[in-house]
Amino acid sequence: MRKLTTIILLIAIGFAASHLLHWLVGFIAGFFVLWLGKHGKANWWMGLVAFVLIWGGYALVQNMANESILSLQIGELFGRVSPLGLILLTALLGGIGGILTGWTASAISRGDK
Amino acid sequence: MKKIISLILPVLLSTGYFIFLLTPLQRGDNTLPPLGSFINPFNGFWQNVEKKIPFEQSKIQIRDLNNPVEIIYDRRLVPHIFAQSDIDLAYAEGYLHAQNRLWQMDISSRSAGGRLSEVFGDRTVENDRRMRRMGITKAAENLVVLWKECPSYPFLQAYVAGVNHYINHLGKKSTPIEFKLFNYQVEPWSELKTALVTMSMNLVLCARAWDMQASMARESMGDSLYHLLFPDWDPRQSPVIPIDIKWDFVADLGGQTYDTTSIGHFQEPYQNMHPAFVGSNNWAVSGARTKSGHPILCNDPHLNLTLPSIWYEMHVCTDEINAYGVSIPGIPHITIGFNEKIAWGMTNVGQDVLDFYQIEWENDTKDNYLIDGRPQSPEKRIECVEVKGGTSICDTIIYTYWGPIVNEETSAIAMHWLPNEHMSDCAINTFLNLSEGENFSDYWDALRSFESPPQNFVFASQEGDIAMKVQGKFPVRQKNQGKFIQSGASTSNAWRGFIPYEQTPFVKNPLRGFVSSANQHSTDPSYPYPYHGDFQHYRSRTLNSALDSMHSIEVEDMMNLQKSTYNQMAADLLPLLISNMDSTPLSEDQRMLVSELSKWDYRYNGESPYPVFFEKWKESLYDLVWDEMRSEDQEGDYYRPRRWRTIELLEMDPQSPFFDLESTEEVESATDIVSMAFADAYESYREMGANLNWQQYKNVRILHLSRIPAFSVDSIPVGGAGTTLNAITTTHGPSWRMIVELSNPVQAWGIYPGGQSGNPGSHYYSHMIPDWQEGKYYPLLFVKSPGDLKDQQLHEMKLIP
Numbered sequence: 063m064r065k066l067t068t069i070i071l072l073i074a075i076g077f078a079a080s081h082l083l084h085w086l087v088g089f090i091a092g093f094f095v096l097w098l099g100k101h102g103k104a105n106w107w108m109g110l111v112a113f114v115l116i117w118g119g120y121a122l123v124q125n126m127a128n129e130s131i132l133s134l135q136i137g138e139l140f141g142r143v144s145p146l147g148l149i150l151l152t153a154l155l156g157g158i159g160g161i162l163t164g165w166t167a168s169a170i171s172r173g174d175k
Numbered sequence: 176m177k178k179i180i181s182l183i184l185p186v187l188l189s190t191g192y193f194i195f196l197l198t199p200l201q202r203g204d205n206t207l208p209p210l211g212s213f214i215n216p217f218n219g220f221w222q223n224v225e226k227k228i229p230f231e232q233s234k235i236q237i238r239d240l241n242n243p244v245e246i247i248y249d250r251r252l253v254p255h256i257f258a259q260s261d262i263d264l265a266y267a268e269g270y271l272h273a274q275n276r277l278w279q280m281d282i283s284s285r286s287a288g289g290r291l292s293e294v295f296g297d298r299t300v301e302n303d304r305r306m307r308r309m310g311i312t313k314a315a316e317n318l319v320v321l322w323k324e325c326p327s328y329p330f331l332q333a334y335v336a337g338v339n340h341y342i343n344h345l346g347k348k349s350t351p352i353e354f355k356l357f358n359y360q361v362e363p364w365s366e367l368k369t370a371l372v373t374m375s376m377n378l379v380l381c382a383r384a385w386d387m388q389a390s391m392a393r394e395s396m397g398d399s400l401y402h403l404l405f406p407d408w409d410p411r412q413s414p415v416i417p418i419d420i421k422w423d424f425v426a427d428l429g430g431q432t433y434d435t436t437s438i439g440h441f442q443e444p445y446q447n448m449h450p451a452f453v454g455s456n457n458w459a460v461s462g463a464r465t466k467s468g469h470p471i472l473c474n475d476p477h478l479n480l481t482l483p484s485i486w487y488e489m490h491v492c493t494d495e496i497n498a499y500g501v502s503i504p505g506i507p508h509i510t511i512g513f514n515e516k517i518a519w520g521m522t523n524v525g526q527d528v529l530d531f532y533q534i535e536w537e538n539d540t541k542d543n544y545l546i547d548g549r550p551q552s553p554e555k556r557i558e559c560v561e562v563k564g565g566t567s568i569c570d571t572i573i574y575t576y577w578g579p580i581v582n583e584e585t586s587a588i589a590m591h592w593l594p595n596e597h598m599s600d601c602a603i604n605t606f607l608n609l610s611e612g613e614n615f616s617d618y619w620d621a622l623r624s625f626e627s628p629p630q631n632f633v634f635a636s637q638e639g640d641i642a643m644k645v646q647g648k649f650p651v652r653q654k655n656q657g658k659f660i661q662s663g664a665s666t667s668n669a670w671r672g673f674i675p676y677e678q679t680p681f682v683k684n685p686l687r688g689f690v691s692s693a694n695q696h697s698t699d700p701s702y703p704y705p706y707h708g709d710f711q712h713y714r715s716r717t718l719n720s721a722l723d724s725m726h727s728i729e730v731e732d733m734m735n736l737q738k739s740t741y742n743q744m745a746a747d748l749l750p751l752l753i754s755n756m757d758s759t760p761l762s763e764d765q766r767m768l769v770s771e772l773s774k775w776d777y778r779y780n781g782e783s784p785y786p787v788f789f790e791k792w793k794e795s796l797y798d799l800v801w802d803e804m805r806s807e808d809q810e811g812d813y814y815r816p817r818r819w820r821t822i823e824l825l826e827m828d829p830q831s832p833f834f835d836l837e838s839t840e841e842v843e844s845a846t847d848i849v850s851m852a853f854a855d856a857y858e859s860y861r862e863m864g865a866n867l868n869w870q871q872y873k874n875v876r877i878l879h880l881s882r883i884p885a886f887s888v889d890s891i892p893v894g895g896a897g898t899t900l901n902a903i904t905t906t907h908g909p910s911w912r913m914i915v916e917l918s919n920p921v922q923a924w925g926i927y928p929g930g931q932s933g934n935p936g937s938h939y940y941s942h943m944i945p946d947w948q949e950g951k952y953y954p955l956l957f958v959k960s961p962g963d964l965k966d967q968q969l970h971e972m973k974l975i976p
Contacts, residue, residue, distance in 0.1 A: 085215040086193060120216040128224035132352075132936030136220055138885035139356075152214050152221070155196070162189040169185045172178075 065108065068099040072112040080116065088116065089163045096167035105171075109164025110157050117156025121149045199358055206296060206564055208358040220355060222348040225937040228970050230274075239336055240266060240976040247961050248970040251953065252931035252939040255490040257961055261607070264493050265330040265507050267974060269337025269364075272487060276504035276933040277342070277361065278351040279483045282880055283505055284368040287375035288312050289560060294357050295881075296563040304570055307558035310579040311378070313572075314595040315370035322366065325601035325624070331366060334507035338364035352935060353881060359563075372505030373602070377594040379478065380628035383447045383709050384529040387588075388814050390438055390659040392804070404816045408700055409823075411747075412712040413719040415631055415645060415692040416680045418699045424678055426703035428653050429671030438533050438660040445531065445582065445590075454711055455522035456718060456737065456900055458691035459635040459643075461684065466727040469918040470635035473733050474511055474520025475909040477902045480877045482887060482941055484929030486510075486911050490957065491610065498610035499923065499957045501911050504933075508606035511913060513923055513957075516613040517636045518915040522692045524629035524645055526708040528593035530670075532577040532663030533586050541587075545664050546576055553580075577663050589663055591670075593627050593648060600626040600648075615640045615683065622646045623676055631692035637917045643690035645680040645697040648673050654705040674704050689722045691715065693900070712819060713743040713898040730924065733914050738950045739900040745777040745789055748822050752792060755829065755849040765857060779901075781870030781894035787863070790872075790896075791856035797821055799848050799855075803837050825849075869894055873905055877928055877944065879935070886935040891928075893948050912952065924952035 072095045080088030092112065096105045125133050125145055133145035143151065196211025213219045230248070242259040244267045249255065254271050258264040272280060285291050289306030291299035306312075322328055342361055354361055393401040455476040462468045478485055486501035491509065500512015511520050537543040543550035554574040559567045573580045575589045578596055582588040594600075601624035608621035618634045622644055625632075629647020634640070650657070650670035661668040680697045682690055695715035697706070721736055753773055758766065772785055779786045801815040816824075824831050829845035836843050843851075863872070870892040879886035895901035895908070902908060913925040928947040932939040946953070956967055 080215070080217045085211065085217045085219075086197075088217070089193070117216055121221050124216060124221045124224045127226045128936060129938075131938065131940075132220065132224045135885040135935050139883070152216060155210065155214055158192060159196075162185065162192055165185040166189045169182050172181070 064099075065101060065104060068095065068101060069108050069112055071095055071099075072108065073115055076112055077116050077120070089113070089159050092160065093163045093167050096164050097171055099167075100171055102168055102171070105164035105168040106161055107164070109160035109162075109167070111160070113160025113163070114153045114157040117159075118149055118153025121152040125149060206358065208356055212358075213355055218347040218350075220352055220936075223352040223355070223934060223936045225932070225934060225939075227938055229932065229934075229937055229939070230970050230972060233971055234973050234975055236976075237266070237270070237340055237974050238976060239333075239340065240974055242976060244974040245961050246271070246972040246974065247964045247968050248972070249956055249964060249967045250969050251488075251943070252969065253488045253490065253956070255492065255956070255958065255961070255964055257492045259493060261330060261493055261495060262333045264491055264496070265333040266337035266340075268489070268491070268502065268507050269334035269339075270341050270974065271337075271489070272502070272504045273338040273341035273364070275931060276483055276487055277338075277345075278353040279880060279933050280338070280364070280368070280372065280505040281361070282353075283375050284371040287371040287378060288315065288368075289558070292560050292562045292565075294359055294563060297565055300560055300562055300568060303560040304568065307560065307570060308572060308579060308581050309382075309590060309592075310572065310574065310595050311371070311374050312558070313556065313574075313579075314598075315367055315374050318370040318373065318598060318600065319366045321598060321600060322370070322603060325604055327601070327604045327607050330507055330607060331369065331603055335364055335366055335369065351933065356883075357881070369505055369507075372503065374594060376503070377628045380523045380630075381528050381593065384445055384527065384531070385447070385709075386529075386531045386658065386660050387445050387582075392814060393659060394438075404820065406820065407707055408696070409712050409817075409819045411716065411819075412695055412710075413715050414696045414698050415643060415715075416682050416698045416702075417685050417687060418701075420682055420685070420698075422701065422703050424703060426651070426674075426678070427671075428651060428704070431667045433653055433656045433668045434662050434665055435655075436662060438662065454525075454694035454714070454897075454902060456691075456693045456714060456902070457520040457522045457631065457633040458689055458718060458722060459518075459633050459641040460689045460722065460725075460728055460733075461641050462639050464688045464722075464726055464728050465916075466729050467916065467918055469637070469916055470639060470641050471728060471730065471733055472513070472518040472520060472633060472635040472641075472915045472917065473737060473913065474522075474633065475737050475912045476511065476521065477907055478910040479906060480875075480908050480910060480928055482877050482879045482929055482935075483933035484910065484927050486927050486929075488925070488927070488931060490955075492959070496610050497957075497959065499955055500913070501925075501927070507603065509610055510606055511911060512610070513913075513915045513917075513921055514610060514612065515637075515921060517609070517618060517634065518917060518921070518923075519609050519612075519618065520633045520913065521630040522633075523694055524631055524647055524697060524708070525694050525710050526629055526647070526649060526697065526706050527657055528627070528629065528647070528650060530591045530657040531581075531660045532575075532589045532591055532668065533660055534575055534577075534580060534589055535662070535664040536587065544575060544587075547664070547666055551576060575663065576666075577669075588660065593650070598626055598648070600624070602626065614638055615642060618642065619644075631697075633690060633692065635915070635917050637919060637921070639917075640684055641690050642683040643681070643692060645692075647679070649679060649704070649706065650674075651704060652706070655707070656705075658707055678704070687723065691718050691722060693718050711898070714900055714902060717741055717743045717900055730914055730916055730922075734912075734924070734950070734952055736900060737909070737912055737914070738895075740779040740894045740896075742777050742779050742786070742896060742899045744793075744818065744822070744898045745775075745779075745786075747819075748793060748825075749773075749775070749777070749789060751822065751825050752796070752849055752853070755825065755846050756853055757846050757850045760850075765853075768857070779869055779894050779896045779899050781892050782868050783894070784866070784868050786869040786894075786896065787867055787872045788856060788860050791859050792852055793818075795855040795859075796849060796852035799836065799852055800824075800833055803833070873903075875903055875905055875908070877941070878906070888941055888944055891944065891948050909947075912947075913955075914952065921957060923955040923957060925955050926952050 079091035130145040137143040200207040289303035457474040459472040498514040500509035559569040577589040605625040626648040634642040693714035875891040895903035
């Protein structure tokens with residue numbers, strides 16, 4: 063239950079910080095949420111899930127509103143990647159950032175001890 | 176140690192990953208944007224996706240406005256702007272241009288100003304250096320100084336402020352996608368940038384020249400042969416001003432004759448930046464010829480078809496103005512359009528307003544040059560091209576009495592170009608005054624301030640007048656002066672002033688009941704002022720012949736005429752080819768092909784295979800006839816006689832020695848050459864596949880301004896050709912089709928191949944192309960108040976002071 067709460071908090075704060083400030087700040091905010099949450103190695107997958115949802119989910123919503131007009135064109139720039147592929151790529155980039163954020167948070171938490 | 180590594184490793188990896196996401200990537204010669212900045216969904220490209228209604232805000236606070244401005248976007252995203260003053264209107268125009276076409280405006284001004292390399296790196300350096308050498312930025316700076324004296328300058332200031340208001344409130348999220356993709360920042364707009372966009376139109380429309388090629392051709396063949404092969408006047412043509420118009424003035428050409436000495440050979444002659452078939456059609460028929468009894472005005476400017484489109488459609492309404500038409504993003508006001516009383520349109524004139532002069536240096540130090548025997552010190556200006564990812568490249572541009580030196584390979588050649596040297600232009604007045612005009616007299620007064628690029632201005636009014644004025648600042652020259660490179664050592668070779676406004680070619684309400692232009696000669700040779708230029712004759716012959724035969728004209732007839740694919744050149748040449756060829760050695764398939772061609776109606780319809788074969792045959796014949804004048808580049812037209820002259824020779828002088836091939840010992844006749852060209856064309860046609868039709872062969876494409884294929888539209892199935900009224904070539908064509916009936920109220924129809932939005936992620940980026948391709952027109956919603964648009968409204972936006 064505490065992990066679920068942390069993930070929800072992570073998504074809310076990560077999204078708000080990325081949206082209102084800068085996408086990089088979203089990861090920094092995420093780091094603090096995970097660091098303070100002290101979930102140990104679970105920080106890895108929590109970071110992954112949260113940032114896949116933040117990046118991939120937001121991209122999905124944007125794409126649906128636009129009926130894939132732009133993602134089809136951008137996909138062509140990336141070597142004929144489909145709109146879904148582009149959403150997955152976005153989610154992947156966010157997810158890797160989330161894993162690394164979680165990993166760093168758990169490493170520093172361990173260091174605190 | 177293990178503990179330290181487990182602490183440092185994730186920190187290092189995280190740092191490395193985020194640095195990677197923030198670093199521009201190098202792929203071949205291209206620099207790609209940082210992956211994180213471009214792909215993140217918060218301010219990367221995902222923020223450029225647009226919903227069906229692209230605008231989020233419906234009320235925008237703008238303190239600079241005097242009164243509220245109401246903007247209704249209709250279902251094609253055409254803004255209908257309702258302002259209470261012309262100043263507020265200009266401000267809103269600037270705001271909307273920026274909102275919908277900001278990147279296009281930026282790149283157009285960079286292109287003319289020689290600043291593309293700041294965005295695209297090495298690959299545009301030569302283009303930028305060329306723009307700098309041509310003195311475009313200096314000319315634009317001069318233009319801004321001139322505009323400050325124009326009555327409409329405050330509107331320009333308001334327009335620039337409107338653009339900058341949008342830019343200043345533009346977040347990173349809404350920055351046009353091209354800025355993100357090419358990873359550079361939006362800059363403030365300025366009057367200079369508007370002047371540069373104006374200069375870019377001059378570059379497209381009046382910077383074509385072939386003086387160096389003509390000089391070389393004359394040098395190699397001699398004066399009399401040159402004039403035999405390159406005559407000015409095609410006797411079959413139908414000029415803009417009907418030949419029954421008599422001129423009631425005598426031209427003052429200046430007493431002193433110019434120096435006609437033949438000059439030089441050039442290894443790198445001036446290359447034109449734009450192809451020959453940048454042309455347009457416009458015409459107006461009087462009420463006596465229409466079914467409704469009201470004049471009808473039509474215009475379709477043929478320009479480079481691009482995405483975003485060159486045009487931005489809008490309807491502007493104030494207490495003084497109610498006008499509709501298309502504008503050029505970066506320049507205020509409607510360029511081609513109509514209001515409640517009048518309509519106007521333009522085609523390019525094509526008269527030569529660009530000459531070259533050979534500079535004579537005083538000595539080898541090249542510090543001074545000579546004019547009338549006296550040394551003159553040139554002005555020097557250092558121009559540096561900043562190159563993205565590279566080092567700046569600086570050139571010293573040398574300005575002489577004649578203009579900037581553009582060629583120094585064998586001798587210094589200065590370029591003397593109307594927009595650079597002689598402008599006193601207030602063209603920004605012209606379009607505001609036309610928008611406010613009510614009758615012929617207002618049209619006449621409005622054109623007075625328009626100088627360059629010279630245009631054929633067509634006019635029609637609700638009062639029943641129709642008119643055509645060939646308008647521009649035309650140099651007075653003696654016959655043939657300016658066709659070839661001239662000596663720059665004597666002022667006797669200079670232009671002798673300019674043709675007075677009242678004496679530029681003009682016609683009002685001619686007996687034939689219509690006025691028209693399609694880039695042909697302005698007048699017949701009886702016009703008192705000599706002129707020469709780049710003229711096209713086939714479309715005007717089709718147009719005038721069709722209009723001559725039409726009565727009880729309806730709007731649909733005019734639409735069909737704009738879309739006519741009848742090719743007069745094919746009608747002139749094909750019967751000659753068939754009658755001149757030797758059919759004895761033809762195979763059964765070849766005979767069948769000739770038989771089918773002989774029944775062809777000369778229409779360049781997209782599905783027809785005949786234009787493909789005819790074009791092959793024509794071009795093969797052209798290469799064989801003019802084998803003596805081989806050309807490896809696209810400027811071959813100017814090393815070699817025009818196609819109409821080739822057809823004339825085939826018809827009038829089939830025994831001409833030009834039909835003999837230089838490379839063979841035998842003496843070939845016209846029949847031999849026509850038959851050889853047929854065999855060549857047949858072979859090439861068979862290799863391409865016999866099922867290839869004209870639209871597949873032509874492969875019309877509308878490219879994004881940065882040539883990104885993903886943002887372009889390819890393989891558009893349409894017919895037409897450069898010499899048909901529906902003048903669609905692979906990359907050029909009718910960039911705006913407009914038909915206006917001057918009834919009460921005025922009714923109009925129009926379409927352009929693109930969309931109102933410059934954002935590739937918008938539903939309105941290229942949405943009109945399928946309808947344009949099918950030849951459809953949209954009724955233009957010309958209303959008097961916002962309430963009249965209720966059924967057509969997509970979005971309402973208010974600009975509030």
